[in-house]
Amino acid sequence: MKNKGSLFSTLAGVLMLFVLWQLLSLVVNLPILPSPLEVVPLFLHDMCGELGLHFLASSGRVLAAVLIATIFAAPLGLLLGQMPKIDRVVGPLIAIIYPIPKIIFLPVIYVLMGISDFSKITLIAIIIFFQILVVVRDEASGLRKELILSVKSLGAGRRALFRYVYLPASLPGVLTALRVSVGTAVAVLFIAEQSLTSYGLGYYIVIETYQVLLYKEMYAGIMGMGLLGVLLYFAIYSIERKVSKHLFIQ
Amino acid sequence: MKNKGSLFSTLAGVLMLFVLWQLLSLVVNLPILPSPLEVVPLFLHDMCGELGLHFLASSGRVLAAVLIATIFAAPLGLLLGQMPKIDRVVGPLIAIIYPIPKIIFLPVIYVLMGISDFSKITLIAIIIFFQILVVVRDEASGLRKELILSVKSLGAGRRALFRYVYLPASLPGVLTALRVSVGTAVAVLFIAEQSLTSYGLGYYIVIETYQVLLYKEMYAGIMGMGLLGVLLYFAIYSIERKVSKHLFIQ
Amino acid sequence: ATDKGVLRLALLPVPDVLPVYVALEKGYFDELGVEVEALPVGSAVERDQLMQAGKADGMINEISGAANFNREKIQVKIISVARSPIGESPLFRILAAPGSGITSVADLADIPIGISKNTVIEYISTRLLTFGGLKEEQIVYKSVPVLPERLQLLLQGQLKAVTLPDPLGAAAMEAGAVEVINDLSRRDVSASVITFTTEAIESKAELLKNFMVAWNRAAEDINTDPAAFKELVLKKIRVPKNIQEKFVTPPLPLKAIPSKMQWDDVMAWMMEKNLISAPLIYEESVVSDFLPQ
Amino acid sequence: MIAVENLCFAHGDGGRIIFDNFSLTIRQGEAWTVIGPSGCGKTTLLFLVAGLKMPDSGRILVGGEEIRRPRPSTGLVLQDHGLLPWATIYDNTKLGQKIRQFYGPDGKHSPAGISFDHERDEERIHHWLSWLGIEHLKEMYPSQLSRGQRQRAAIARTLVLEPDLLLMDEPFSALDAPIREELQKVMNSFHKQSGLTSLTVTHDIEEAVVLGEKILVLSENCNSAPQVVDNHLLGAMEKRNSTEFREKCRELHDLLATKRDNVAEERE
Amino acid sequence: MIAVENLCFAHGDGGRIIFDNFSLTIRQGEAWTVIGPSGCGKTTLLFLVAGLKMPDSGRILVGGEEIRRPRPSTGLVLQDHGLLPWATIYDNTKLGQKIRQFYGPDGKHSPAGISFDHERDEERIHHWLSWLGIEHLKEMYPSQLSRGQRQRAAIARTLVLEPDLLLMDEPFSALDAPIREELQKVMNSFHKQSGLTSLTVTHDIEEAVVLGEKILVLSENCNSAPQVVDNHLLGAMEKRNSTEFREKCRELHDLLATKRDNVAEERE
Ligand SMILES: Nc1ncnc2c1ncn2[C@@H]1O[C@H](COP(=O)(O)OP(=O)(O)OP(=O)(O)O)[C@@H](O)[C@H]1O
Ligand SMILES: Nc1ncnc2c1ncn2[C@@H]1O[C@H](COP(=O)(O)OP(=O)(O)OP(=O)(O)O)[C@@H](O)[C@H]1O
Ligand SMILES: [Mg+2]
Ligand SMILES: [Mg+2]
Numbered sequence A, B: 001m002k003n004k005g006s007l008f009s010t011l012a013g014v015l016m017l018f019v020l021w022q023l024l025s026l027v028v029n030l031p032i033l034p035s036p037l038e039v040v041p042l043f044l045h046d047m048c049g050e051l052g053l054h055f056l057a058s059s060g061r062v063l064a065a066v067l068i069a070t071i072f073a074a075p076l077g078l079l080l081g082q083m084p085k086i087d088r089v090v091g092p093l094i095a096i097i098y099p100i101p102k103i104i105f106l107p108v109i110y111v112l113m114g115i116s117d118f119s120k121i122t123l124i125a126i127i128i129f130f131q132i133l134v135v136v137r138d139e140a141s142g143l144r145k146e147l148i149l150s151v152k153s154l155g156a157g158r159r160a161l162f163r164y165v166y167l168p169a170s171l172p173g174v175l176t177a178l179r180v181s182v183g184t185a186v187a188v189l190f191i192a193e194q195s196l197t198s199y200g201l202g203y204y205i206v207i208e209t210y211q212v213l214l215y216k217e218m219y220a221g222i223m224g225m226g227l228l229g230v231l232l233y234f235a236i237y238s239i240e241r242k243v244s245k246h247l248f249i250q
Numbered sequence C: 001a002t003d004k005g006v007l008r009l010a011l012l013p014v015p016d017v018l019p020v021y022v023a024l025e026k027g028y029f030d031e032l033g034v035e036v037e038a039l040p041v042g043s044a045v046e047r048d049q050l051m052q053a054g055k056a057d058g059m060i061n062e063i064s065g066a067a068n069f070n071r072e073k074i075q076v077k078i079i080s081v082a083r084s085p086i087g088e089s090p091l092f093r094i095l096a097a098p099g100s101g102i103t104s105v106a107d108l109a110d111i112p113i114g115i116s117k118n119t120v121i122e123y124i125s126t127r128l129l130t131f132g133g134l135k136e137e138q139i140v141y142k143s144v145p146v147l148p149e150r151l152q153l154l155l156q157g158q159l160k161a162v163t164l165p166d167p168l169g170a171a172a173m174e175a176g177a178v179e180v181i182n183d184l185s186r187r188d189v190s191a192s193v194i195t196f197t198t199e200a201i202e203s204k205a206e207l208l209k210n211f212m213v214a215w216n217r218a219a220e221d222i223n224t225d226p227a228a229f230k231e232l233v234l235k236k237i238r239v240p241k242n243i244q245e246k247f248v249t250p251p252l253p254l255k256a257i258p259s260k261m262q263w264d265d266v267m268a269w270m271m272e273k274n275l276i277s278a279p280l281i282y283e284e285s286v287v288s289d290f291l292p293q
Numbered sequence D, E: 001m002i003a004v005e006n007l008c009f010a011h012g013d014g015g016r017i018i019f020d021n022f023s024l025t026i027r028q029g030e031a032w033t034v035i036g037p038s039g040c041g042k043t044t045l046l047f048l049v050a051g052l053k054m055p056d057s058g059r060i061l062v063g064g065e066e067i068r069r070p071r072p073s074t075g076l077v078l079q080d081h082g083l084l085p086w087a088t089i090y091d092n093t094k095l096g097q098k099i100r101q102f103y104g105p106d107g108k109h110s111p112a113g114i115s116f117d118h119e120r121d122e123e124r125i126h127h128w129l130s131w132l133g134i135e136h137l138k139e140m141y142p143s144q145l146s147r148g149q150r151q152r153a154a155i156a157r158t159l160v161l162e163p164d165l166l167l168m169d170e171p172f173s174a175l176d177a178p179i180r181e182e183l184q185k186v187m188n189s190f191h192k193q194s195g196l197t198s199l200t201v202t203h204d205i206e207e208a209v210v211l212g213e214k215i216l217v218l219s220e221n222c223n224s225a226p227q228v229v230d231n232h233l234l235g236a237m238e239k240r241n242s243t244e245f246r247e248k249c250r251e252l253h254d255l256l257a258t259k260r261d262n263v264a265e266e267r268e
Helices: A003-026 A038-049 A052-081 A084-097 A102-113 A117-139 A145-153 A158-192 A200-208 A215-243 B002-028 B036-047 B051-084 B084-097 B102-113 B117-141 B145-152 B157-193 B201-210 B213-244 C014-025 C046-050 C064-071 C120-131 C147-155 C168-172 C198-204 C205-224 C224-237 C260-272 D044-048 D089-103 D119-133 D147-161 D178-192 D205-211 D237-241 D243-267 E042-050 E089-103 E120-133 E147-159 E177-194 E205-212 E244-266
Strands: C006-009 C034-042 C057-060 C076-083 C092-096 C112-115 C140-143 C161-167 C176-184 C192-197 D004-012 D017-026 D031-035 D056-062 D075-076 D165-169 D197-201 D214-217 D229-230 E004-011 E017-026 E031-035 E056-060 E074-077 E166-167 E198-199 E214-217 E227-230
Touching: A003 A038, A003 B084, A003 B102, A003 C140, A003 E147, A038 A052, A038 A215, A052 A158, A052 A200, A052 A215, A084 A117, A084 B213, A084 C034, A084 C147, A102 A215, A102 B002, A102 B102, A102 B201, A102 C034, A102 C046, A102 C064, A117 A158, A117 B157, A117 E198, A145 A158, A145 C014, A158 A200, A158 B117, A158 D147, A158 E089, A200 A215, A200 C140, A215 B084, B002 B036, B051 B084, B051 B117, B051 B157, B051 B213, B051 E244, B084 B117, B102 B117, B102 B157, B102 C092, B102 C147, B117 B157, B145 B157, B145 C120, B157 B201, B201 B213, B201 E244, C006 C046, C006 C205, C014 C076, C014 C205, C014 C224, C046 C064, C046 C205, C046 C260, C057 C064, C064 C076, C064 C120, C064 C192, C064 C260, C064 E004, C076 C198, C076 C205, C076 D214, C092 C120, C092 C168, C112 C120, C112 C147, C112 E166, C120 C161, C120 C260, C147 C161, C147 C168, C161 C168, C161 E042, C192 C198, C192 C205, C198 C205, C205 C224, C260 D178, D004 D044, D017 D056, D031 D044, D031 D178, D031 D205, D044 D056, D044 D075, D044 D165, D044 D197, D044 E089, D075 D147, D089 D119, D089 D147, D119 D147, D147 D165, D197 D205, D205 D237, D205 E031, D214 D243, D237 D243, D243 E056, D243 E177, E004 E042, E017 E042, E031 E177, E031 E205, E042 E056, E042 E074, E042 E198, E042 E205, E074 E147, E089 E120, E089 E147, E120 E147, E147 E166, E177 E198, E177 E205, E198 E205, E214 E244, E227 E244
Parallel strands: C006 C034, C006 C057, C112 C140, C112 C161, D031 D197, D031 D214, D075 D165, D165 D197, E031 E198, E031 E214, E074 E166, E166 E198
Antiparallel strands: C057 C192, C076 C192, C092 C161, C092 C176, D004 D017, D004 D056, D214 D229, E004 E017, E004 E056, E214 E227
């Protein structure tokens, strides 16, 4: 029953979005903002063809990048959250590196790892690495002290604390971080998929449609990105329901 | 004493970064990654000239965008965190819109708000709006129930709860969100400042240096972005020390 | 870039690179024993990044772009012209917004023109505008590096004038934009070029020669029957939908290198723009050894 | 003052039924205490009366009005204190006043006829903080306080609002005997002076006897008919060691034991 | 078992000095209780002995070794329970065993000679949970429990580890009288059976008398020389209403009152 309600709300939300979009397209009234009435059928049709392939290619890249970034960023974030001393050194460092547009390092990445698909994934992973790191760190450092003390008294050292307190305690934080960074990862596709590939939503949107002014097709591609975003959102949501059951008790 | 220690750690961090950079540049050994020994003097010199102006222009834009985004996103995030029912409708909506590369809508924004600087600021604000929203919402929804009940028993209705519980409780979350989004905002400059302006770090890096392969100058511009990022980081840090004193009690 | 038998080319989806795809399709490279790997790129900067990273041996770019590479050290050499304004096919057009009332270069005095700064677009625009009679101080530019964005700003009237490359320029005209001038009137300065790294030129000289033979054969094929490759063109080259019907593959020059005059004019402009501190020597950056006999 | 009518309540959907058709009347000015085995539903009852939880069926009237949301002049002291961790003790104590000022005398969030007087409010805060012996901790944060100090802060926070109905959940459990007795005395004097109605949950049987003219004994099974023990020893601090007092305590103690055993047997 | 030597401690830099050159010896198998006014430093003392806080100067030896980090066979029951909110009661109870398995018998995080036996471990968990009457709540999360139930879960969590030194901070404060008495009985039998050493903080003077053969009375002022009251009434449950017992309680009560008054006067 709960899940049905959730599905229903989602549909309501999506419907609202389409209505807004339709209204805006009426106001703007330019080819650069076509009506959803034209785009949605196109999207549905194309998803069974070419667009579907682009969608799959992008999904694969995003998933790989998110996975890599999480594997590196989450433990490091937990560590920094636990050890304010190290954080005081690394924190400003992150602040310096984080805003630098990573795309300029693409040549360096090419040099270091070749021009395979892996470079692209690395680029996306590097970009979201910092977002995950920052959120997880802040979450881990906000943990209640009594909890830590009580588990310490059961014999837990740093490693067990990590395993039994910091890790589960910051899972919600990791998931928040994932939610933020999944969005960013999809958005970064837009840049990362322009070159050296012929598949991916970024390629489709920029090269195949935007540059040749196929606005309706472009919006179909954008809907693909939206779809990818929302699928990942629900994936994260269902993980959350599994691992943080205690948050869903009313 | 504490502050001195913090300053010292920062310097240590920065020094570390430069050493890493130097090492990497020796490994890569290509003009695309010049040594900091060449870049830093150039940076210091240029910051007193042109680059300084670009820096100021970008700072203004980022500050304005962050301000606007926070003003809209923080209260909305608090609201959604408080009211799971609305969140169930809006959540998937955010998930759809968030990953869509907003940069595509720049033409639409230009149509709606003209080609003034304000369009650029709006674009950046829209991009970071979602990041702030997501983090603040997740933070607000994780609030301990006893706290809310106890304040309710003092007579607080929705508005007072908002003012006296949700707002202060999620300040750390808002600040985390700011930390994430300030980085993103600076990174977005890279794209947003390419067009319709002749000042800003993005303009400087892309138009004046990156595309004409002036790598040393480009890295000076990148250092400018790093500097902007770290300054904002410390601004947020000092706000945090002010408003969340209780987190700094040992 | 170290594979001996392979030439890696960073290629933008523009008509200038068409001979590579035609030669690939027709098997000219295979016949001559050249293995060509096309690396599709989305933007000029990424093309340059691939070159910088040593992951591509050659590219199709412009004179000023090649000069940027050679600023401190000769890294690349131009071995041929790829495309220049021929017949009725310009490379670049200065266009005015629909209904703006601008029809001549004189009308553009003090009107901001949307261009991509510090690139060939600015160079050509400047040359065309001064050719049309404008003085330096009457020329105002606005930076809009992303092409579709520039087109939109023009069509919406947010910018009164822009410079666009074909086929996007033609598409803009189809959508109502008014052509003010195009580079057919300055055939002497406008050209895109084939550029290879010095490393490739030294270690793969034979390959390059054969590459150019194949290129020329392909270019001849295109010139004789432009319509024959329409399908390939639409697949590899970005042609806006509204002109796909009408689009004719532009004719290509054969066996030419940029002239010294062309080079020196670009040097002069780059000096003006502070992009270089001293003019680069023509002979060091342009070689004719690879033109087929 | 309080009328509980046919109250039914269970936590969540499949939870144990705690109250089933439970009715109870507490008159204005009465002092009640509630005892019962741990987990029997004492806190739940307080939450229901405070308007923080809603009955599954039946209704609760306080001062003649059905409770649908917290009533402004009801004071509640929670078992786990609920102090804001980011506010100092002073700010925590002032919170209720601030909320009242925030809404103004709207009768919904703050009592209808209330007037605001900064000095009087400050005076009250000062009075209660110093009376509870935590005035010197004013500038500290809750995490810097001992548990008893926190409990006193929670009491101060409620008392500054001068409620006419006071609901307290084991309010003195973390306090040492001397201060607990002082507080019990104050509570008794309140009833005489201001006609305060109170409902206090406690685990300390002596405290139940000292503080309650009626003692409600809840059972770990589903509660249907309230078991109320009359007690004339209310406020009989000095009689604590008298046989009468000890008899009463023993009586309650034995009663309590039965409330538990039932359940244990059932559970087997 | 425990030797506190010249302990000095104050919270933070400018905090009140709680212990100043304080020394104390507790022998193996002894049962101590600690009483004192709220905020006097009882919890702090427990934290110091448990190795969760470090002395400013002086040292604390447990079992002959100086305490620098929590000792694996010391059990601690905290005042605010410290249950993991994301784990069920069962998982919370199992946590200590899991941590021990995580490290193996390294003598640092888990007692050196320990062996792991899944069934025996399960059996212990079952035993303590059912004994404490919370076995049926095994699958619940802490936020779904009443306070007393949470307190029992915290006790279970510590007891499954079979500590040889048990530090408890007001362990039974949220429990009703019958179950509290049962638990007190068990504690007493532990001492006889297994030679457990224990240090229990409580606010309930009767409890202090029932549980402690020595009663340490702390003062709200800086503590230098420990005041220890000998008590032979340990475990004298049945004597609760005897004059002797009541006398002892009154004696402690009065002593406690002085510990408080001093401070109040000083503070004026
Ligand atoms: N983190 C801290 N920072 C500063 N002062 C503290 C801190 N923790 C405790 N204190 C102070 O130390 C004193 C002793 O605290 P402690 O918790 O040991 O008291 P206690 O005897 O356990 O009291 P209670 O019976 O109320 O639990 C108190 O006055 C308290 O305000
Ligand atoms: N959120 C919840 N979800 C499910 N069950 C709950 C929840 N809160 C409490 N309960 C259950 O309801 C019963 C009554 O809880 P309540 O807190 O009212 O007990 P109590 O009488 O106050 O006990 P204590 O003296 O231990 O504080 C308990 O058995 C508890 O497990
Ligand atoms: Mg309770
Ligand atoms: Mg304590």
